[in-house]
Amino acid sequence: QAGQGGLSLRCPVIPRAALVLTRAGGMDPGDKGARVTAERLARLGVAMDAARVVDHDSKALAQALQATDAPLILMLTGSATSDLHDTAPEALRRAGGRVDHFGMPVDPGNLLFLGALYNRPVIGLPGCAKSPALNGADWVMERIVCGLTVTPADIMGMGVGGLLTEIPSRPRPRRQGEPGAP
Numbered sequence: 001q002a003g004q005g006g007l008s009l010r011c012p013v014i015p016r017a018a019l020v021l022t023r024a025g026g027m028d029p030g031d032k033g034a035r036v037t038a039e040r041l042a043r044l045g046v047a048m049d050a051a052r053v054v055d056h057d058s059k060a061l062a063q064a065l066q067a068t069d070a071p072l073i074l075m076l077t078g079s080a081t082s083d084l085h086d087t088a089p090e091a092l093r094r095a096g097g098r099v100d101h102f103g104m105p106v107d108p109g110n111l112l113f114l115g116a117l118y119n120r121p122v123i124g125l126p127g128c129a130k131s132p133a134l135n136g137a138d139w140v141m142e143r144i145v146c147g148l149t150v151t152p153a154d155i156m157g158m159g160v161g162g163l164l165t166e167i168p169s170r171p172r173p174r175r176q177g178e179p180g181a182p
Contacts, residue, residue, distance in 0.1 A: 010146035017041055017145075018049045018070035022056035022087070024078030029053060033076045033130040040129075040138065044145045046072070061091030065117055072144065073122045081111050081124055088124045089113055097122060101152040105159025109136020114150060121150075 019037050021029045034051035041048045049070055054060040056078050065073060081088045081102075089099045097117035104112045108128035115122045121144045128135045139158055143150050 010148065012045045012145045013147040014046055014072045014145045016047045016049060016070050017072040017074055018068040019051045019074045019076060020061065020064045020068070021051055021053045021075075022061060022077040022079070023053055024056040027078060029076070029078050036130055036132050037074060037076065037125070039132065040141065041145075044142065046145055056087055058087050058091040058094050061088060062094035065091060065095040065097065065122070071120055073117060073120060074125055074141075075122065076125045076127075076129060080127055081113060084113075089115070092117060092122055092124070101155055104136045104140075104155050106136035106139075108133070109138075112137050112140060112155075114140060114152075114155065 019034055021033055023029055034048075037051075038048045049068065052064050052068075054064045061075070061077075065075075075088050075092075077088050079087070083089075084099060084102050089102065092099055092115050095117055097115050099113055099115040101115075102113040104110050104126075108131075109126050111126040113124035115124070123137065123141060123144070125137050126135065129137050136158060140150055140155065143154070
């Protein structure tokens with residue numbers, strides 16, 4: 001009985017998600033981020049609305065957030081979100097939402113932020129979400145899609161170990177970039 005309740009399985013309860021991407025410096029974000037996000041969601045049984053691309057500014061992004069009625073909103077920006085007052089978190093607040101947490105002690109995935117817009121979860125995806133490799137955003141998205149509330153304490157607890165497994169296709173493996181590494 002000591003291990004009872006230590007593991008539970010949940011089915012996805014969110015049927016649909018919206019993805020809003022930004023173009024930074026006039027650069028089109030391409031289709032990789034939308035394609036990879038749609039594949040991630042499909043593995044969970046979640047349909048993705050047509051991705052919407054807007055300029056990388058808080059007003060345009062806020063309007064796009066307000067325009068969707070999806071029960072889960074994902075944001076993937078053309079420029080990394082580096083703090084709570086950056087473009088994407090500011091757009092979420094401007095749209096009437098709130099930012100509940102910024103950052104994650106997991107690499108890749110550390111520049112994620114989590115919030116809500118009219119009681120719908122909003123995930124600011126880190127740039128690594130453009131890759132199909134496992135990252136911290138997967139852990140957050142999977143829990144939210146299955147109806148679990150993800151708190152800042154939950155996100156901080158995901159940092160045990162901190163570094164996800166290196167993928168062979170990474171152009172410059174992390175160990176090679178460390179001083180004294182072979």
